[in-house]
Amino acid sequence: MSMGDDGRDLGAFLRARRGRVTPERAGISAGINGGARRRVAGLRREELAQLAGISVDYLVRLEQGRATQPSPEILNALATALGLDTAERAHLTTLATGRTAPPPTAEVSPLVRSVLDALSPALFPAFVTNHRLDVVAWNALGAELMGGLGDPSRRDPNNARFLFLDPAARALHPAWETRAAEAVGQLRVSAARYPGDAALTALIAELSAHSAEFRALWATGEVVMCTAGRKQLRHPATGPLDLDFETLHIPAEPGEMALVVHIFRADPTGPEAKALTRLPLTAPGTSVPTPQLP
Known part of the structure; x- marks a missing residue:
């Protein structure tokens, strides 16, 4: 189980969240492809990219771990499109920015x-x-x-x-x-x-x-x-x-x-x-x- 992040953890998280969101929840009635039969349970990459206002190519690179350090605006757009809660938004930021910390050592006072x-x-x-x-x-x-x-x-x-x-x-x-x-x-x-x-x-x-x-x-x-x-x-x-x-x-x-x-x-x-x-x-x-x- 990997705990490091070279972009792969961010990509895995985005893919998992994309697969969790139904088109109906995202406000997509027929999908981008004109109502073609869906082969995925969640959002297609094209649908998420459109909702977040980014290119499909950039989303692909994010999900494959080939794009790093997305801007706060892109992270916010993705979080909104995916319906992330507060904990998930914070986790997305941690994965995207690489802002890690040494383990806390606070003792019970x-x-x-x-x-x-x-x-x-x-x-x-x-x-x-x-x-x-x-x-x-x-x-x-x-x-x-x-x-x-x-x-x-x-x-x-x-x-x-x-x-x-x-x-x-x-x-x-x-x-x-x-x-x-x-x-x-x-x-x-x-x-x-x-x-x-x-x-x-x-x-x-x-x-x-x-x-x-x-x-x-x-x-x-x-x-x-x-x-x-x-x-x-x-x-x-x-x-x-x-x-x-x-x-x-x-x-x-x-x-x-x-x-x-x-x-x-x-x-x-x-x-x-x-x-x-x-x-x-x-x-x-x-x-x-x-x-x-x-």
Whole structure:
């Protein structure tokens, strides 16, 4: 799995995104060729070039990795024509400009650790990941909710390795396919941003070698950034849980995403909040009061 970019990664990303956009979504009713029977599911090169206002020859050279450093105007036109979201636009810029950075080395501060522990009694499970999806900090609720963080006998501390190489992940995550796709999308963002990260390269190679599902998802070229929403989880002590979540980004320096704090919340008036009080809080090195409902 290549993490470098000599134009090939940019071309692969453009081809994958072009194949994802239907003519109808792009506002093309009959196509450029006068309604001729289509042989591709997505946009033809001619259609994307027309929508972006560039020549077909230039688009071909971009997709083949023979054109480098497209202008910001061309990138914006391509992103608009392809309907890219914020994360995908940022990824496109990274691939096109080659603006990489050394891997961030931010550590979890005592203040962040204090915040995590303070959240646990209030029934807010939380944990922190780095750009490789290593879980580097957690509170007691978060540790137990996510399958035993801090206990190597229960699960791997890397979320991607846990998802793809540990069957227990499928029991924890009823929507496993969605979680797996998110993990791959996040690793792809990091791979483009930090191509010199040997540990990240090794992780991607390991997952590629041992998981056909990882290889298939990686080949899609999808990119994802952590945001907010709802997640379904399942724990032996509680059964199914449907929780809100938010992600807070802690930068190592301006423009660099170093750590991500993941915070979960149950409706205090619903059954999930009461269920969280049944989680056995056994996270090593963590001592917090028994959670109490508000």
